[in-house]
Every structure is written in C-alpha cells, then in structure tokens.
Amino acid sequence: MRNLKTFIEDFGWPRIIIFFFLIFLFIMAPFVRVRLDASISDVLNRFGQNAIMVLAMVPMIQSGCGLNFGLALGIVSGLLGATLSLQFQLHGILGFLGAIALAAPFALVLGWFYAKLLNKVKGEEMTIAMYVGFSFIMFMCIMWLILPYNNPTMVWGYAGKGLRTTITVEGYWLKILNNFLAIRIGQFFVFPTGLLLFVGLFAFLMWLFLRSKTGTAMTAVGSNPDFARASGVDVDKMRTISIIISTFLGAVGIIVYEQSFGFIQLYTAPSPMVFPAVAAILIGGASINKASMVNVLVGTILFQGLLTMTPSVINSLLQTDMSEVIRIIVSNGMILYALTRKIKVSK
Amino acid sequence: MSAQKKFVKFFSQYAVVIIFVMITVAAIPPSGLSIKYILQEIITRLGRNSFLVLALLLPIYAGMGLNFGMTLGAMAGQVGLIFAVNFGISNWHGLLFALLVGLPISVFLGWICGLVMNRAKGREMVTGYILAFFINGIYQFFVMYMLGSVIPMGNRAIVLSRGYGIRNTLNLESVRQSLDNILVLRVGGYAVPVVTFIIIALLCIFIVWFKKTKLGQDMRAVGQDMVVAEAAGIPVEKTRIIAIIISTVLACAGQIIFLQNMGNLATYNAHDQTGFFAVAAILVGGASVTHASIANVFIGVTLLHSMFVVSPLAGQKLFGSAMIGEYFRQFIGYGVIALSLVLYAWRTRKAAADARLGLRGGTNGSTKVSAVKNGANGAAGNGGQA
Numbered sequence: 016m017r018n019l020k021t022f023i024e025d026f027g028w029p030r031i032i033i034f035f036f037l038i039f040l041f042i043m044a045p046f047v048r049v050r051l052d053a054s055i056s057d058v059l060n061r062f063g064q065n066a067i068m069v070l071a072m073v074p075m076i077q078s079g080c081g082l083n084f085g086l087a088l089g090i091v092s093g094l095l096g097a098t099l100s101l102q103f104q105l106h107g108i109l110g111f112l113g114a115i116a117l118a119a120p121f122a123l124v125l126g127w128f129y130a131k132l133l134n135k136v137k138g139e140e141m142t143i144a145m146y147v148g149f150s151f152i153m154f155m156c157i158m159w160l161i162l163p164y165n166n167p168t169m170v171w172g173y174a175g176k177g178l179r180t181t182i183t184v185e186g187y188w189l190k191i192l193n194n195f196l197a198i199r200i201g202q203f204f205v206f207p208t209g210l211l212l213f214v215g216l217f218a219f220l221m222w223l224f225l226r227s228k229t230g231t232a233m234t235a236v237g238s239n240p241d242f243a244r245a246s247g248v249d250v251d252k253m254r255t256i257s258i259i260i261s262t263f264l265g266a267v268g269i270i271v272y273e274q275s276f277g278f279i280q281l282y283t284a285p286s287p288m289v290f291p292a293v294a295a296i297l298i299g300g301a302s303i304n305k306a307s308m309v310n311v312l313v314g315t316i317l318f319q320g321l322l323t324m325t326p327s328v329i330n331s332l333l334q335t336d337m338s339e340v341i342r343i344i345v346s347n348g349m350i351l352y353a354l355t356r357k358i359k360v361s362k
Numbered sequence: 363m364s365a366q367k368k369f370v371k372f373f374s375q376y377a378v379v380i381i382f383v384m385i386t387v388a389a390i391p392p393s394g395l396s397i398k399y400i401l402q403e404i405i406t407r408l409g410r411n412s413f414l415v416l417a418l419l420l421p422i423y424a425g426m427g428l429n430f431g432m433t434l435g436a437m438a439g440q441v442g443l444i445f446a447v448n449f450g451i452s453n454w455h456g457l458l459f460a461l462l463v464g465l466p467i468s469v470f471l472g473w474i475c476g477l478v479m480n481r482a483k484g485r486e487m488v489t490g491y492i493l494a495f496f497i498n499g500i501y502q503f504f505v506m507y508m509l510g511s512v513i514p515m516g517n518r519a520i521v522l523s524r525g526y527g528i529r530n531t532l533n534l535e536s537v538r539q540s541l542d543n544i545l546v547l548r549v550g551g552y553a554v555p556v557v558t559f560i561i562i563a564l565l566c567i568f569i570v571w572f573k574k575t576k577l578g579q580d581m582r583a584v585g586q587d588m589v590v591a592e593a594a595g596i597p598v599e600k601t602r603i604i605a606i607i608i609s610t611v612l613a614c615a616g617q618i619i620f621l622q623n624m625g626n627l628a629t630y631n632a633h634d635q636t637g638f639f640a641v642a643a644i645l646v647g648g649a650s651v652t653h654a655s656i657a658n659v660f661i662g663v664t665l666l667h668s669m670f671v672v673s674p675l676a677g678q679k680l681f682g683s684a685m686i687g688e689y690f691r692q693f694i695g696y697g698v699i700a701l702s703l704v705l706y707a708w709r710t711r712k713a714a715a716d717a718r719l720g721l722r723g724g725t726n727g728s729t730k731v732s733a734v735k736n737g738a739n740g741a742a743g744n745g746g747q748a
Contacts, residue, residue, distance in 0.1 A: 142488045153690075157690060337503075
C-alpha cells in the first residue's frame with residue numbers, strides 16, 4: 016500500500032489522470048465509430064513526428080538549464096536546413112540527410128551563442144530563453160522575406176521573391192522516413208518503421224551519451240553545480256555542450272516532423288511548436304531538473320495520444336470541437352504543475 | 363568611481379531606452395508621417411495603454427518581477443464587457459457595469475495567481491506567463507461553450523449562429539469611447555480625453571500613496587529580501603498575494619479602458635498580447651525586473667507606441683513591404699524584453715560576484731564595499747529609486 020502511495024506521489028496525479036483519460040478515450044473510440052486501428056496508426060505517426068523535439072529537452076534539463084523554451088532557435092535552424100535543401104534541389108534520402116547536414120552548422124553556431132547568453136544569466140534561463148526564442152522568430156520572419164531564395168516552389172508566385180508561409184516537400188523528401196520499411200496492415204493501419212527506427216536511433220545515442228564521461232559530468236552539473244565545480248568539472252562548458260545538443264536536436268526534430276507532415280511551415284509557425292514539446296516531456300514524468308528516455312517515450316505517447324484522440328472521440332461524443340481548449344488546458348496545466356512543484360532533493 | 367565606470371554603469375542601466383530612442387528617431391523620416399499626427403497618436407495611446415502598464419508596478423515593488431499574469435485581469439475585464447453588451451447597458455454605465463462584473467472575477471483570479479506564484483518563488487515570471495496561457499484555456503472554454511448554453515445570453519446578436527458561444531468579434535458600439543468622450547479638450551488641434559487622463563492620474567496618486575502605507579512598505583521589504591522580511595514579522599506570502607490581486611484588478615480596469623477606446627473586442631485573442639505590450643512598454647521606459655517608477659510607465663508607453671506608429675510605414679518605404687515593418691516591431695518588442703531581462707540577470711550576477719570578491723578582501727576595498735552595499739540594496743545594484 017505504501018509502495019503504491021509513493022509511486023503515485025512520484026508520478027504525480029496529473030499524469031495519472033491523463034493516462035486514465037487516454038485509456039478511456041481508447042475504450043470509447045469503437046462506440047462512437049472511430050476506427051481503433053486508424054487511431055493507433057495516427058498516434059504512432061505523431062509520436063514519431065514529435066519525439067525528437069521532445070528528446071531535445073533532455074540535455075538541457077539534465078545540465079540544470081531548465082526547460083528549453085528557446086527550442087525555437089533549433090527549430091529555425093532546421094527550417095533553414097530544410098529550405099536550403101529544397102533550394103539546392105536535393106531529392107529523396109539525400110535531400111533529407113542534406114537538410115540535416117545543412118541545418119547542423121546553423122544549429123551549432125546559434126546554439127553556441129545561445130549557450131554563451133544563458134551562461135551569463137544562470138537562474139533566469141527559462142524566461143529569457145522564451146523571449147530570445149520569440150525575438151529570433153520575428154527576426155527570421157524578416158529574413159524569410161528578404162533572403163534570396165528562388166526555387167519557384169518556395170517563393171510567392173506573383174512577386175518572385177519572399178518565401179511562402181507553407182512550402183510542400185512533396186517531390187523532394189515527403190515521408191522519406193515514414194515509408195521506409197513501412198508495414199501496412201489492412202486499409203487503415205500503417206506502422207511507420209523507418210520513422211520509429213530513426214527516433215529510436217537518436218534516443219539510443221542520447222542514452223549512450225548520458226552514460227558517457229561527458230554525459231555524467233553534465234548530469235552532475237545539473238544536480239549540484241557547486242559540487243561539480245569542486246570535483247573539477249567545467250560547469251559552463253558542460254552547459255554549453257548540453258545547449259548545443261538541444262538546439263541541434265530541435266533542428267533534426269523539425270525536419271523529421273516536416274518529412275512526415277509534408278510541409279515546411281515558416282514565419283511565426285515555430286513559436287507554437289515549443290510548448291507542446293515542453294509539455295510532453297513533463298507529462299512523461301520529467302521535472303524541471305531531471306529527465307530520462309522513459310519520460311520522453313511515455314510523455315510523447317500520452318500527449319500525442321491525447322491530441323489525436325480528443326478531436327475524434329470527444330467531438331463524436333459531444334458533437335462539438337473542444338480539442339483546442341483541451342489541448343491548451345492540458346499542455347499549459349502540465350507545465351504549470353511542473354513549475355510549481357517543490358523540487359525534490361535527489362536521494 | 364571613475365568616469366568611465368560611471369559611463370558604463372549609466373549605459374548598462376539605460377541601454378534599452380537609448381537604443382529605442384535611436385531606432386524610433388531614425389524611423390520617423392522614412393515613415394513620412396507628420397509630427398502632429400504622431401503626437402496625436404501618442405496622446406490617444408497614452409490614454410489607452412497607461413492604465414494597463416501601471417498595473418505592473420506593485421508586483422515589481424513586491425519583488426515578483428514583471429507580472430505576466432496580468433492577462434488574467436484582462437480576461438476578467440473582457441468577461442465584464444461581454445455581459446455589459448449582453449444586457450445592452452450603454453455609455454459609461456456599461457463600463458462601470460463591466461468593471462463591477464470583472465472585479466470579483468479578477469480578485470479571485472489574482473488570488474489564484476498569487477497562490478501559484480508563492481509555490482514558484484524565483485520563477486514568478488515564467489510561471490505567470492504559463493498561468494496566463496492556462497487560464498486562457500479556461501476563458502475560451504467559458505466564453506465558447508458556457509455562455510449561451512449554461513449561462514443564458516439575452517442578446518442573440520452576440521451569440522454564434524450555432525446557439526451558444528460568443529462571436530469572434532464583439533462590437534462595442536454601445537460603449538465605444540464613452541469614457542474618452544465624456545470630456546474632450548481640444549488644444550491646438552489635439553484632442554485630449556480628459557476623464558481618461560484624470561483616472562490615470564488618480565491611479566498614479568493611489569500608487570504613490572499606497573507605497574507610503576504600512577502595506578506598501580511591507581511590500582517593498584518583501585521585495586528586498588523575503589527572508590529578512592519574514593524574520594521581521596511581515597506575512598510574506600500574504601503580502602505577495604495582495605500585490606498580485608491589486609495588479610490583476612488594475613489590469614481588469616485597464617483592459618476595459620483599452621477596449622472602450624479600441625471600440626471592438628476580439629473575443630478570443632484580445633488579451634493575447636496584453637501582457638507582452640505592457641511589459642515591453644515598462645521596460646522600454648527604463649524599468650528593470652526589480653525597479654520601476656511611474657515615470658518609466660509614461661516614458662515607455664510614449665516610446666514604444668511612437669515606434670509602433672512609425673515602423674509599419676517605415677518598413678513599407680524602406681523595404682517595400684509593410685510586413686517587414688510589422689515583423690520588425692514585434693522583433694523589437696520581444697527583443698527589448700529579452701535584452702532587459704538579460705541585462706538585469708547579468709547585473710545581478712555581477713553584483714553578487716563583486717560582493718564575493720569584496721568579502722575576500724581584494725586590492726581596492728572601497729569600491730568593493732560599495733558593491734556589497736549595492737548588492738544588498740536591490741539585486742540590480744542601482745539603488746536609490748524614486
């Protein structure tokens with residue numbers, strides 16, 4: 016009995032409620048004529064789409080930089096890579112990998128500057144990261160208008176310049192991961208093998224990294240910076256590494272998202288992408304100073320499951336679209352819960 | 363302190379203001395707007411926005427940073443206005459009614475906000491920001507699903523055609539500029555909404571008076587150091603909650619003043635940018651996370667809004683695209699907030715580092731001692747606040 020109680024306390028009521036709500040939605044689905052196989056397929060697909068962006072939260076949480084509200088920097092690097100790969104007419108797997116390769120230098124440079132900044136403002140990272148992200152998005156809005164892209168599928172038709180708000184990747188690298196070794200069962204169910212393998216690969220690399228010498232040092236910095244400094248760990252360097260990795264993963268994450276979603280969304284589109292990633296890892300059981308692969312996995316499935324199931328099931332039940340409101344309340348409620356929770360001293 | 367050091371300190375303290383003045387002045391000629399037009403716009407916008415920005419002051423005094431949770435009050439004000447329009451109460455009576463409806467809601471929301479922030483000490487700003495989003499969800503739920511179904515709405519014109527939920531845009535014709543137009547003074551071609559400015563002036567007097575009361579003094583003590591305040595017998599948590607409640611109530615009234623001037627209400631997103639604009643304004647006016655004065659509010663609103671007036675047209679003329687000007691002003695708005703927060707955090711750390719160095723007994727002790735004092739005075743190290 017006591018075990019159960021501590022388990023609930025550790026896991027937190029909001030997560031348990033969300034978990035049972037999701038189960039309830041899945042049970043209700045057949046009764047309101049929502050196909051279960053199509054729903055599960057959707058959830059898997061959306062899990063793959065978003066998981067790497069959620070994974071990007073891990074290194075910064077571990078190194079004590081808190082939730083990366085400035086993930087937008089990584090996302091914008093990814094957008095730069097993706098648009099450049101289209102500009103250079105890279106197709107197929109080459110286009111996809113090319114997008115990541117082209118995004119990498121931006122992510123590294125931006126991440127480095129971002130790290131320099133955050134190292135100067137320890138303790139205030141989250142609020143500052145949020146506003147740095149916002150202002151950078153706005154800066155890039157101007158850039159998207161004036162950068163000299165000229166691939167006709169990307170620029171506005173009548174002006175011949177300025178990138179469109181949404182650019183299709185069809186004919187370039189649409190669903191390049193999703194369709195790799197995809198298993199199709201029946202009319203509605205597709206198992207996106209390639210996508211999940213790719214996500215699995217990154218999660219595994221992150222898992223390995225956290226157990227490497229650098230990764231351990233990074234975790235030490237997050238747990239107790241003074242202690243880490245006393246044992247000879249360069250605190251600022253470890254934080255810099257974690258921030259650069261996080262930014263890079265943000266870039267990869269958005270490219271993976273785009274190849275599955277089918278469109279590159281520019282201008283103000285990156286800003287609403289950040290909060291779901293933050294909410295997802297928190298729903299998965301992470302706190303603002305501790306996160307693991309399990310948190311990423313569980314959180315993304317729960318959150319994306321909720322986003323997939325509520326529109327279809329709740330709408331059929333109540334004959335009204337409440338999904339948006341539920342999304343706002345759940346994701347922000349979760350972040351709020353994490354922020355107001357007393358930080359537990361690790362045993 | 364050497365002249366150079368003084369200059370550096372002055373610059374780091376007023377960097378945001380200086381940069382802002384330069385950008386705005388540079389943007390005026392290409393915008394092609396006349397000074398008279400810009401001045402009239404500024405007068406209008408001072409009346410429209412000052413009250414909202416003043417709502418930020420008390421939480422800053424109480425050491426809770428920039429109250430992004432003020433959006434809660436704005437939402438309460440909007441609910442009040444929706445009911446005023448529903449009951450067809452026109453003119454300034456409608457505004458008063460809206461305030462009466464909004465008041466209890468904003469007190470309640472402010473109380474919630476205070477409780478939440480007390481659980482997140484040291485992270486008030488980001489918490490307030492997220493709380494505003496969270497309550498936004500509840501607001502959407504209330505306005506979109508409850509109004510017209512659970513709570514009957516007499517005025518069918520404001521309800522969506524499906525039978526419940528309020529329309530996306532609410533026409534505030536009945537109360538439009540009813541406060542501004544009670545008495546309009548025309549001086550040299552400029553129209554000045556006298557009553558609005560009187561209300562703003564009264565609020566300023568209230569704030570000055572409030573700072574001198576026992577509660578106001580407690581608030582500043584809490585803002586300086588919570589531990590010391592607690593030891594001195596000040597109920598820290600209660601004082602913080604009161605500061606937030608007052609701020610939320612003021613934001614409620616401020617949003618009503620703002621919307622009566624605008625003349626229509628974007629039901630589901632009028633409050634989205636409220637906190638952002640208010641915070642940007644006070645920071646542009648030279649305030650920091652721990653220090654703000656009434657002067658900062660008016661300087662800030664004037665500067666921020668003169669830039670908002672000129673930038674779209676300047677963007678149009680300079681780059682051939684109004685969108686660039688639009689994006690630019692948002693970039694500047696967010697950038698200003700980021701820059702102020704960075705400068706503030708950076709100064710805090712520097713003050714703390716200087717203080718540590720002072721304790722170790724460095725070579726030139728005198729400056730170190732002053733650094734220690736500054737550090738204790740208020741983390742930003744720019745004590746002596748009006």
